[in-house]
Amino acid sequence: MKQLLLFALLGTWLSLGNVYGQIQKGTGYVGGTISFEGQTKKDKEKAEALNTSSNWVQSIAPEIQFGKMIGERTMLGLGVRYNLQYNRYRYEAADLTNTQLSQGIALLPFIRQYKTLGSSNWSVFLHGEIGPQFQSVETTSTQGSTPVTQKREYWQYGLSIKPGIAYVSKRNGWAVEGYANILSLSANYVPSKDDAGRVFMLNTGISTSFPNLITLRIAKYIFPKN
Secondary structure (H helix, E strand, O other), X not given: OHHHHXXXXXXXXXXXXXXXXXXXXXXXXXXXXXXXXXXXXXXXXXXXXXXXXXXXXXEEEEEEEEEEEOOXXXXXXXXXXXXXXXXXXXXXXXXXXXXXXXXXXXXXXXEEEEEXXXXXXXXXXXEEEEEEEEEEEEEEEEEOOEEEEEEEEEEEEEEEEEEEEEEEOOXXXXXXXXXXXXXXXXXXXXXXXXXXXXXXXXEEOOOOOHHHOOEEEEEEEEOOOO
């Protein structure tokens, strides 16, 4: 079913020939998203009060993109993405606490190819981006009153392709966009450093979690003055 959905969307995108109502060349673009995610878990055995563990995870990932239409169907731009995740694990029996703070910032040049659906305000697009990301991970393990901290910093490089759909108001340029995460494809490469080997990851957006199927965002298209 997911493969049929992918082929249907891409088929629609490719089959649109002479379309009308294209976004005007020279139009500027500003768009952004911010995502939050959190999880709290606690396990406790009734027979042994000390045999209790808890895990708390919180993350936030804002992103902003700037672009410009270099044709009626093609946009070039640059995105900046920041991510932060904090993880805390506590095990009472061993008086052990582990915390991890992960932060990253990425610069992502992108290209978009649009197809307007007839003369309406709706468009489908294919979004591709590639660029570097600097990541910092700090882990602290505390048993009793003795903390041990390790920090790792590294670069990684990513490539992603994802389809989407946009509703653009021709009156004021405000838009609602949706990325079809379930149809996305991404790849990440981490070069070797010190005692860590090279890592290559290839991911798809296939997920059974509904919030992950699509990402909604607000954007502003700045039409050139005639």
